[in-house]
Amino acid sequence: MTDATSGVGTSQPPRKASLLELDARTKKRNAAEARFRTYGLVAVCAGLVALVVLMGSIVNNGAGAFSQTFVTLQVELPADRLDKSGNRNPDEMRAVSTFGYSPLIAAAVVRSLEENGISIEGLSAKDAGGIISKEAPAQLRNFVLANPQTLDTTREFTFLANGRIDGYYKGRVTFASAEVDKNVSPAQLQLADALLEIGVLESKFNTLFFTAPDASGQRPEAAGLGVAIIGSLYMMLIVLALALPIGVAASIYLEEFAPKNRLTDLIEVNIANLAAVPSIVFGILGLAIFINFAGLPQSAPIVGGLVLTLMTLPTIIIATRASLKSVPPSIRQAALGIGASKMQSVFHHVLPLAAPGILTGTIIGLAQALGETAPLLLIGMVAFVREFPAGPPQGFFDPASALPVQVYNWTQRSDPAFVERASGAIIVLLVFLILMNAIAVLLRRRFERRW
Amino acid sequence: MNDMRFTERNVDSTEIKIRAKNVDVFYGETHAIKGVDVDIPEKTVTAFIGPSGCGKSTFLRCLNRMNDTIDTCRVTGDIKLDDEDIYDKRVDPVQLRAKVGMVFQKPNPFPKSIYDNVAYGPRIHGLAGNKAELDQIVEKSLRRAALWGEVKDRLDAPGTGLSGGQQQRLCIARAVATEPEVLLMDEPCSALDPIATAQVEELIDELRARYSVVIVTHSMQQAARVSQKTAFFHLGELVEFGETGAIFTKPEDPRTESYITGRIG
Structure with missing residues (x-):
């Protein structure tokens, strides 16, 4: 203590609050936090209940389709x-x-x-x-x-x-x-x-449910998903073969090579907007361009695949760019610093590190395309198809159906047996989607590297 | 500061490796480097010192055109490597960077094996005809970076699994594997502990026998320990450039004196 402090002496120092009792502000803060936790918990529970009810009703309705x-x-x-x-x-x-x-x-x-x-x-x-x-x-x-x-x-x-x-x-x-x-x-x-x-x-x-083609409204017992599964498979092949290389090439160019200017900003905004375009708009586009203008056959997996490619591209580009961005710039500098060209630094170092993210994005994009219905309705894939398409590549031009469209189709029919068929088809579709997402998670786990 | 041995050391070579004249650098509107003239001699360690943001790293990155990767960056003036203008239109920066290697502030090994880290440069520049030659280059570079003894049994282990000091020496090995003529080091010890720093500094002194080394550092002690020539940068200007001993014992400019005695910076 110095003279200066002891000399003032008259004003009492504020009484120290006890640590053992909470003051009003702390109580208020704690209450706010507890409230927020409750809201969060309620939201999560509501989501879970909705999921359980949904899955329960689908399984309940659709399980019958797997026995006959x-x-x-x-x-x-x-x-x-x-x-x-x-x-x-x-x-x-x-x-x-x-x-x-x-x-x-x-x-x-x-x-x-x-x-x-x-x-x-x-x-x-x-x-x-x-x-x-x-x-x-x-x-x-x-x-x-x-x-x-x-x-x-x-x-x-x-x-x-x-x-x-x-x-x-x-x-x-x-x-x-x-x-x-x-x-x-x-x-x-x-x-x-x-x-x-x-x-x-x-x-x-x-087993006929997976292998038989669709059947008319009079014989629901014979209706199967064979043509729809093949149609969906063909479309996924087309989407994978087109969207992956185009999307990855576009994102690498935009992320690593393109100058940053007004034009690339505009392109970036448009890609983001494209991802938000309602899918039925892509269907109209496909109808106008691929069928009316280019003269491709209706109801064919080639047209469906092209439309779904357009729809999946923004998803893949956005995911790829995000994973390219997450590669630390020090890796690029290291490569450039020892005299690698821009392209060598991208292909030798950046791309391998970004690959798990790219693959995950692609699979999620594919899963999205697999479940898409609206654009396929517009290009005629809703037709009643009993003939199996030929093997690829000829089969890409043959009429086929698709899983989600088959679901839509069956829910339209009057015989109550088709409710069971439609729910069964939803289960098959969900199993495919869950499998694809599981592959995405596995790939990410397997190849993710830390540095 | 017992290891400030600068008075015992002299510049061995009078040959000038890099000659920079009237260099200005702009980042957009910002004038980062203002009319800098520096002559960097052969087989010498040249240190760039100065407070943060004074432009020493920016200037270093001009010497191998790493600034080209920044869109808004503009460099004017003359920088000559062996009397060839490195900003000439005919110069491919990729070829330049093979001659002027660089080690960065943060150790940045590739997430690959130790072997592949060192072998990458020789591979892309075609320096090795076969596997045996490549093995030789890798061993020689790791020896030069004083890392061979520690990693020779685990060349297949990932480079990112090494300690910070080892990683930085791996980066140095990677840089010398391409047989550069000049080695640029941007604060190579700032992320390292004192023991690793001492190892890297010792290494820098050894590298001087073969290369012209330019090192950017925050630490004046480090500059004094490893360099023969020192350049002091302040606010984008080159304030003083000369023998390290002279800069630290009898600086000509009052700003240099203030900085090395700790009054600014």
């Missing part, structure tokens, strides 16, 4: 009805349409009943055949045309059950609803139960 009811029958193939000329010539046998085959299947059901001593009241032979899918006669006819030598024998076939019968085992159809449904009768349901008991009818994992 099949009926195994011994079918006679009488030559006098299927090959009237007796030449075993498939070209002549084509004269018999599927209407000629359906009585054979009905007869097979009836015979199966008789052999097992089952009789059901009020069941006509036509109704008995009605429990088999309308797809079955076509299946039988294709088999016979491919194997004419099997005529006049009895063969075992596994047919799809009719969608209503399938629905009965998935809880969509009940005896009460069958009373008022002209497509299915309670007697048919009784028949199905009887067949189930003797093992003729059974539920199995439905």
Whole structure:
């Protein structure tokens, strides 16, 4: 203590506050923080609940699409009805349409009943055949045309059950609803139960869902994702082959080589804006340029791929530029300092360090393109396609469908069995998306380097 | 300051390696370097000292045209390496930088193996005909950078896994691997601890036998320890340039005296 301080002496120093009790300001601050934490927690929980409900409803609706009811029958193939000329010539046998085959299947059901001593009241032979899918006669006819030598024998076939019968085992159809449904009768349901008991009818994992093409509104049980999966795959190949090199080259040029001036600023702003353009606008663009102007075929994966490439480019460019920017400038200087050219410094040092980020961006862009529907509707990919496209590259020009469009398509149809199909397709789409995102995360983990 | 041995040392060579005349540098509107004239002799360590922001690093980066990578930077005046104007239109800065190597403030090894770090320069300049020659160059450069003994058993280990001082010596090895004629060092010890600093300084003294070394430093003691010639920069101007001993014992300009006695800076 010096004289100067002790001399003033009259004013008391402020009383020291205790550390053990909180003052008003601290309490207020703590309360604000606690409030904010609660808001955050509520927001996270709301998000999680929404996700769980969404996933739950999709899985609940769509799980049924992965199992299907099949009926195994011994079918006679009488030559006098299927090959009237007796030449075993498939070209002549084509004269018999599927209407000629359906009585054979009905007869097979009836015979199966008789052999097992089952009789059901009020069941006509036509109704008995009605429990088999309308797809079955076509299946039988294709088999016979491919194997004419099997005529006049009895063969075992596994047919799809009719969608209503399938629905009965998935809880969509009940005896009460069958009373008022002209497509299915309670007697048919009784028949199905009887067949189930003797093992003729059974539920199995439905591989057809992944391999079969779409089917008409009358036969939801036969509808599959085969064409859609191939169409989506072709489009992803096109997007990958075009968007990755163009996007990466554009970003490297803009980030590393281009002078920084008004023009490059303008380009940068436009790329950012392009990423925000509604995707349906790209569809209109594709329709005008690729189909009307360039004359490419409608509904073809090539057009879809080109449109999705345009849509994915900004995403890839933005992700690539961000990962190029995150490479420390000291690496570029080091390379330039020992006499590497600009291009050598970029390709030998910067690009390998940016690669995981570029790949992640590309995969996320691809995932976005995979789930895109709107632009594909405008270029005609919404068409009903039953023919599988050819192998690439010819197949790029053949009509095809796409996964999200198939979902859209199926939700438009009246038969309730298509709700299950659409949800199943959503599950397949989600699995693909999750796989792609998982690959992106893995790549990032695997190749991320620290320096 | 027992190791201020500058009075014992003389400039060995009178040959001028780099001759800078009337150099001005602008960053946009900012006039960073104002009319600097410096003659950098062969086989000598020349130190640039001065307070932060005085332009010594900027001037150093003019000597290998690293300033070209900054869009707004403009250099006027004459800088001649062996009587050839390095800012001539016909000069490719890439070729110039192979002759005038550079070591940066922060150790910046490539995130590759130690071997690849050193071999990168010789590879892109085609200095080695085959693997054996390249191995030789790598070993020679690492020996010159006094790092060989510490890393010879782990040449495949990543360069970024070395300690700070080792990383900086790796960067020096990488710079000397391309056989430059001039070695520019931009505060090479500012990120290092005293022991690593001493090692690098010793190395700089050894490098003087083969190269003309230009070193930018904040530390006057370092300048006194390693250099034969010293240039003092202040506010973009070259205030004084001469023998290191003369600058530190009898500076001619009052600003130099203020700086080395600690009154400004």
